[in-house]
Amino acid sequence: MATFPSNPIMSLTAEQPRHELGESYGPELRLADLLTPELAELELGYGTAAGDPRLRTAIADRHGVRPDDVIVTVGGMHGIFLLAYLLADQGGEVVTTAPLFPMTRNAFDAVGAAVKVVPLTFDDGYRLTAAAVRAQLTPATKLVSLATPQNPSGVAVPPETLQEIANAMAEVCPEAYLMVDETYRTASYGDDAVAETALRLGPRVVVVASLSKCHGAAGLRIGWVVSMDAGLIERLTTAKFSTVVSASPVTEALAVRVFEQEDAILGERRTWLEQNLQLTQDWVSANSDVVEWVRPSAGALCVIRLRPHVDLGRFRRTAAELGVRLADGDWFGDEPRVFRLGFGYLPPEDLKAALDALREAVRAAY
Template structure:
């Protein structure tokens, strides 16, 4: 019987801890930031299967595509699940990485895909190489799934590498699609440039993202899939209608307001993320005898590893007693001594307090 694998990452939606370093996004927007008088006249009927034209246009304009290339989904995971279902169900071959966001892995397992894994490691800086991906491709490959920047590491896949992967796929498995999860793409630090979308690499490249991470609007549950393949867009639209009919017109209208304010929202968050990244970097350097990290390329998260002399069980026990919540590496298929640290969620003073408590936990187990 088909089922959805359970993962302890669900605990992030449960009670709030004293020091929350487990989240993977920045501060939340508030409804008051988006409300306008005309929203009071919004009719609470069904939306459209593809999504409202105004919202699809806003997304298309930011990706250099047409509105008809965009399908609005109920969060980014809805889009990933639909792609898995349409392209890789009942033994369809998927090439993906480990570690990766567990819900993505769960989607492939749930639809019965045959998964081939490209292993990434802390010691190699979570770098994806075209050669490693190519080694997993076969003529039966139907979907290659990558994220840039990655969750949990925040490490980006260079565009040249993505291009080499797309070229390899055109040779080995020309019917396969390259799904690129670009959820954290616009969450750059300070004045760092924002990486371009991978969509320009060819018609078999599909982009998935949402408003949840970079924009602080996870509660709207608005995501999207973008493809210049009209046949795939039609299949996605039908699949969306068959699962949820439409997204909420209220959420879509509020999402349009997010995009209207996007330059201000992202500018504020890039400053916030840069400052919190530097706080985290200083903390890692000050505690280098007990921890090490891989510096992220973008996003509100990074990966930290306990050094061998730290007792893992004692660390977890003490961290729990101090109210420190982290995202365990084994949630993502990583080694047990690794954990995802979300530095973008808390205000600076609260982040410093949380890191102080984390230092106490690590040194207590040293």
């Protein structure tokens, strides 16, 4: 019987602890930030299968494509699941990485894909190489699934590496698609440049993202898939209609408002993320005898690793007693001593308090 694999990451949707360091997004927008008098007149009927034309236009403009190249989904994971279902069900070969956001891996497992994994490690800084991906490609490959920046590490895949991977796919499996999850792409730090979308790599490249992470609007459940392959967009639209009919017209209208204010929203968050990243970096430096980290490229998340002499079991127990929640590395297929630390969710003063409690937990296990 087909089923969805369980993963403890679902615990992040449970009651919030005293010190939340497990979340992977920045500060949350409030409904009041988006409401206008015109929204009160919105008719509560079905939306369109592809998505509100105004919303698709806003997304298209940010990717340099046409609105017809965009389909709005119910969160980014909906788009990933539909791509897995359409491209890799019943034994279709998928090449992806580990560690990996567990719900993405779950989507591949749920549709019965044959998953081939490129391992990434803390010691190598989670650097992905084109050679490692190419070694997993065969003529039967249907989909290559990557994220940049990655979850949980926040490490980006360099554009030249993505180009080499696309070139290798054109040689080995020219009918396969390269799916790039760009969920954290626009969550840069301060004045850091925002990476270019991977869509430029060619017509067999598909990008997925959402408003959940960079924009702090996870509650809208708005994501998208962008592809210049008209046939794939048509299949995705039919698949979306067959699963959810449409996204909510209410949240689509609110998403349009998010894009109308995007420069201000992202600008404020980049300042917030830059400040909190520095707090986290300073904390790691001050506690380098018990922890180490890999500095992220973008996004509101990073990974830390406990030094070998820290008692892992005692650390977990003490952290729980102090109300500190991290995201366990083994949720993502990483080593047990690694944890995802979300530094973008809390205001700086609350982040300082959470890091103080985390230090207490690590020191107690030293």
